[in-house]
Amino acid sequence: MGVVVVQIGQGGNQMGYALFECLASMAVSPPTEFFRSAQPHSAAVKARAVLVDMEPKVIQGIVKRAKTAAVQAHRSAWTYDAQRLVAQNSGSGNNWARGYYGHGPQCLDSVLDAIRLEVEQCDVFGGFVILQSLAGGTGAGLGAYLVEALRDEYPSSFILSHCIWPYESGEVIVQNYNVLLTLSHLQSFADGVIIVQNEQLSAICRTLLGVLRPSFDDINEVAVEALGCALLPSYWRTVQPSTQTIQTDVVPAQSLDFTNFTWAAQLKHLRQMLITGAHKELEMDWNVKLPTSSVHEHKRGVFPTNGHHQINRSLANLLILRGSGSDNADVSDFADVRMYPIWQVDPLSVAACSTSYGRYEIAAGLLSNCQSSVLPASRALTRAYNMFASKAFLHQYFEHGMEAASFDGAFASIEDLVTRYSLL
Incomplete structure (x- = not known):
């Protein structure tokens, strides 16, 4: 059974590299669920992955990093397939609407073609793992659009979205908008959503691992060890x-x-x-x-x-x-x-x-x-409501075709979700 990992945006691609490193090192040999042979009769393997970003820099960096690690490693080498990379030359600028309404329709065919080619490499297709952030424009906005498109293209396939919840102190000024808009879409089109909070991952790095100023690599390593435990065969x-x-x-x-x-x-x-x-x-x-x-x-x-x-x-x-x-x-x-x-x-x-x-x-x-996500979701709702009431930054979304009703729908959806979970 093969599982296709779709890495979206900077956060999703960096997390994806860390995940494949984890899967390759934690197992006795690279698990065939997530890796396939690069060539017949070769020990080298390729990740069952599609990499998507609206700027080429991050994708180029992790592809190079994987190749370098493969040369230096004493384990079975793995790399990414160069035919599974989808990148453009203009980012989303942390604008959810630009990712969803702009880049989504523009790159959809290229992304679906790359995904179809990877799915065809699976003897038995086991579904998708989507890696994305909730704060930015590409991972959040484009990510929500692609999950919706995958549900339409593969209606009976399992879709699991692994989402990075931003620091509550504020990585992006409009992150509360982006978080709620993304989650409202994912709950409708994904079969499962795993939420990992940067705040908690950083705390684990500091208190348990002794890393006083954890980098994103440190944070990702903690996150993927937990995810890998769930994904490896059992x-x-x-x-x-x-x-x-x-x-x-x-x-x-x-x-x-x-x-x-x-x-x-x-x-x-x-x-x-x-x-x-x-x-x-x-x-x-x-x-x-x-x-x-x-x-x-x-x-x-x-x-x-x-x-x-x-x-x-x-x-x-x-x-x-x-x-x-x-x-x-x-x-x-x-x-x-x-x-x-x-x-x-x-x-x-x-x-x-x-x-x-x-x-x-x-x-x-x-x-x-x-219920562990109820409190952060409640805080995001309160902050987003306050910004929306003062019409803060709404013009950035409206200029890409988004309407106020989309915000109302997302807020209502997440508010209902918070209420139902709090009443368990």
């Missing part, structure tokens, strides 16, 4: 294997060396991160507990604050385990009904792979459809 397993019940309840635990990692410890921390809405271990509050009542007696409309006084409720979770013992690890705590709405049935799925994840002896990843 198999579905039950939440509670039948033999595990006997082992957990009756058989004493095997003696372990002091330095050994255990699934119990790993999953205990991951579960607490989930129920507190924490993105890293150091910020989670161990005092936050699930309600003791079997009935969900939680206050509706309340979600985690900085103090994490309320639990982070989930709609559904996908738990991915990699490493020895992943098929028998006890994950029943993640199926606790108190973590989910009372009407949700079978909200937990578990995937496992006995192969270790790169340098990690064991690794657990969690894709959670939960």
Whole structure:
């Protein structure tokens, strides 16, 4: 099965390079889901990727970087296919409308042709992974347009969008407009949206990795390690294997060396991160507990604050385990009904792979459809409403054919989404 990665804009292309580096290094050999043979009987492989940007500089830079790394690396070399690059000579200038209404129609045929050629290289096509930012004009505006076009061109194919949420302090002055406009389109045309926040990635670099002034390369490396854990091959397993019940309840635990990692410890921390809405271990509050009542007696409309006084409720979770013992690890705590709405049935799925994840002896990843994005989305809404009320920068959007009704529709869509998630 082949998965085609579409890298859009500066942020998406830089993230894409980091992702393929991660996938190639974390697996024993470059996984065929994301790489294909460059030539018959050759160890060299090409990434199953299409690179899109409205300026050639970034694409040229990462293509050169991949070639240089391939020459220097002691692993199987990978490169990009020169026939899968789509670039123009004028950027979007952080203008969502220019990306969506201007560059979108202009470059659509070229992008779809490149994507079609890559899809045809797949024995079995498994869908798309879209890498894009939410703040700028190309990744956000053009990205939204291309996701909409892909849904029309490949109506039954899976589309997963991996979105970079900008620093809330402000990378781009109109970023709140761009974030809401993009998300409103993605929720209509993508099957899934993964949101990663630059603020949280930077905090992980500083507190866990000791990188005091993280670069975008540092941030991307953290993001793709989490994404790679979810994307690499695995198999579905039950939440509670039948033999595990006997082992957990009756058989004493095997003696372990002091330095050994255990699934119990790993999953205990991951579960607490989930129920507190924490993105890293150091910020989670161990005092936050699930309600003791079997009935969900939680206050509706309340979600985690900085103090994490309320639990982070989930709609559904996908738990991915990699490493020895992943098929028998006890994950029943993640199926606790108190973590989910009372009407949700079978909200937990578990995937496992006995192969270790790169340098990690064991690794657990969690894709959670939960309330953790409610607060940043609410803040973006408030700021965008205030700017819109004062008509700030609207002329930049209107001059490319956008109308005020498009803003109204996007705001209403995200406001409704925030309300529904806050009431889980």
